[in-house]
Amino acid sequence: MSSPHSSVATPQATRLAPPLAGARNYPAQKPAEVYLFGTCVLDLFFPEAGMDAIRLLEREGIRVHFPQGQSCCGQPAYTSGYTDEAREVARAQLALFSHDWPVVVPSGSCAGMFRHHYAELFHDEPATLRQVEALAARTYELAEFLLEVCRIQLDDRGSPIKVALHTSCSARREMGTHVHGRSLLSQLGQVERVDHDHESECCGFGGTFCVRMPDISGAMVRDKTAALAGAGADAVVSADCGCLLNINGAFEKQQQSLRGEHLASFLLRRTGGKSDGVQS
CATH class of the missing domain: 3.40.50 (Rossmann fold)
Structure with a gap:
């Protein structure tokens, strides 16, 4: 890559503030x-x-x-x-x-x-x-x-489980993913969502941030994984693969058995679909 136009890169958080997530009209019917x-x-x-x-x-x-x-x-x-x-x-x-x-x-x-x-x-x-x-x-x-x-209605077919939901910090700000994720999990009768400390905080991935500032990134993911492990959850679910990559890598390095899974795989398996995911 060539040099950026300014000598100091502009963090995403200081860019123009996006509209609040959720303030949009949804179609009356799902598309084909x-x-x-x-x-x-x-x-x-x-x-x-x-x-x-x-x-x-x-x-x-x-x-x-x-x-x-x-x-x-x-x-x-x-x-x-x-x-x-x-x-x-x-x-x-x-x-x-x-x-x-x-x-x-x-x-x-x-x-x-x-x-x-x-x-x-x-x-x-x-x-x-x-x-x-x-x-x-x-x-x-x-x-x-x-x-x-889609206005999906989920029928939980899994065993009782406690789940911690992690949402990307930028996704929370821009797309309200924590609201949507919580709503979908709440439809699953055998799933108990447990809260964890540092829930709204960044996991430390931040795209190129983890490469440019590895020490700070490492400290952030240690805080995140400690909070997830301490919440009493049986599983971690997230809708952002960058976060999952970082969190799961930290769990593996710490030799913890807890792992994160994408929300799509979790929802499909819990509702009777066959997932390509490795978790049971």
Whole structure:
């Protein structure tokens, strides 16, 4: 990558504040077809969660399209201050979603990039900005889509279990994923969601943050995993694969048996579907 335009990269938290999550009108009927934007982390490290997300959507009678040319949403470059590179990556994604179908994203942080930050990237390109605004209006995080658009009703078929829900900090701010995740888990009669300290705090991943500031990132994930382990949960569930990658790596290094699982895999298995996930 070339040098960013400013000498100090602008953290995501100090970018233009996005609209509060949840202030949107949802369609009266669920669509017949959707796109799935799988995210680069899910594609590389959690492909089973992507397949489980597809199965959940197909079970709702929806045909899922997965454009093969998709890659990164551009968030790592954007939050590191590499605006030109982020625009190049974002422009490539825009070309993939030509039909007017909803775009469902199994990651709140990447969905937030589509919904809130592409507009800043292309603020000086009126034609592209109109395309970006149309994409933002039809982009949904997976849990939000299942809850608010599909109006899914879950029938729990699993054994009693205590679960801690972790939500990405940016996804909480931008997409309200903690609200949607809690609502879906509350439909599962045998699942008890347990609260944990540091719930709203970052796990320390932060995309390139964990590479640029590993000591701080390591301290943050130690706090997060200690809180999760101390909550008395049997399992950890999250809708963001970046967080899962960081949290599970820390658990493994600490030789803990607790592991995090993507919400899509957890919901599918609990409701009688066959998940590609490894957990029982």
